[in-house]
Amino acid sequence: EAEVAQSPRYKITEKSQAVAFWCDPISGHATLYWYRQILGQGPELLVQFQDESVVDDSQLPKDRFSAERLKGVDSTLKIQPAELGDSAMYLCASSLRTGYNSPLHFGNGTRLTVT
Amino acid sequence: DAKTTQPTSMDCAEGRAANLPCNHSTISGNEYVYWYRQIHSQGPQYIIHGLKNNETNEMASLIITEDRKSSTLILPHATLRDTAVYYCIAVQTGANNLFFGTGTRLTVIP
Numbered sequence: 001e002a003e004v005a006q007s008p009r010y011k012i013t014e015k016s017q018a019v020a021f022w023c024d025p026i027s028g029h030a031t032l033y034w035y036r037q038i039l040g041q042g043p044e045l046l047v048q049f050q051d052e053s054v055v056d057d058s059q060l061p062k063d064r065f066s067a068e069r070l071k072g073v074d075s076t077l078k079i080q081p082a083e084l085g086d087s088a089m090y091l092c093a094s095s096l097r098t099g100y101n102s103p104l105h106f107g108n109g110t111r112l113t114v115t
Numbered sequence: 116d117a118k119t120t121q122p123t124s125m126d127c128a129e130g131r132a133a134n135l136p137c138n139h140s141t142i143s144g145n146e147y148v149y150w151y152r153q154i155h156s157q158g159p160q161y162i163i164h165g166l167k168n169n170e171t172n173e174m175a176s177l178i179i180t181e182d183r184k185s186s187t188l189i190l191p192h193a194t195l196r197d198t199a200v201y202y203c204i205a206v207q208t209g210a211n212n213l214f215f216g217t218g219t220r221l222t223v224i225p
Contacts, residue, residue: 004158042202042215043159056212091158103149104213106158 002026004107012113018080021110025094035091117142117205124220133190137203140184145208152199193223
């Protein structure tokens with residue numbers, strides 16, 4: 001079964017440094033999502049793309065976070081500068097299309113630790 | 116999207132059916148009920164979804180009450196690999212975001 005690929009699997013960085021995460025969705029999936037999951041809580045949406053366009057970034061802290069999906073395929077999420085409170089699991093998901101009948105397929109995430 | 120309420124944790128004996136309840140008393144007519152689970156250190160995994168009718172697939176069965184105010188996810192023969200956090204989510208037709216909440220932590224006991 002096709003999977004959503006994410007890298008790196010783990011990342012440790014010092015506060016004020018820049019960090020980037022990469023996601024390759026399932027081939028043919030037009031919709032891509034970045035979620036953040038703090039330990040003990042459920043995932044929360046940061047940004048959603050439909051092809052290369054941002055559909056929803058209302059929960060993305062835009063002063064330090066940025067996301068792009070230039071060719072409508074893979075995507076990068078960046079944090080600059082990282083803060084201690086950014087320590088979390090960053091999950092990427094994709095779906096065939098937006099809507100109720102398109103379940104999300106998640107990658108296994110990047111666990112970020114900011115020291 | 117309607118808020119869902121789930122028990123914080125449940126135990127189930129290996130080989131027995133696991134019945135995970137979810138309350139969604141404010142669900143609207145165009146909101147689907149989705150179930151995902153998250154095994155430790157992995158991303159969430161889609162299990163099943165439904166609107167009004169009961170649904171079954173290779174992983175589980177979903178029973179939705181007639182008034183749609185609650186549902187139950189059934190894992191017919193739980194195994195140790197089913198130990199995970201299970202999320203019940205009400206999703207509006209065409210909605211972009213899944214609100215996961217904190218889910219139910221299911222522990223399958225040998």
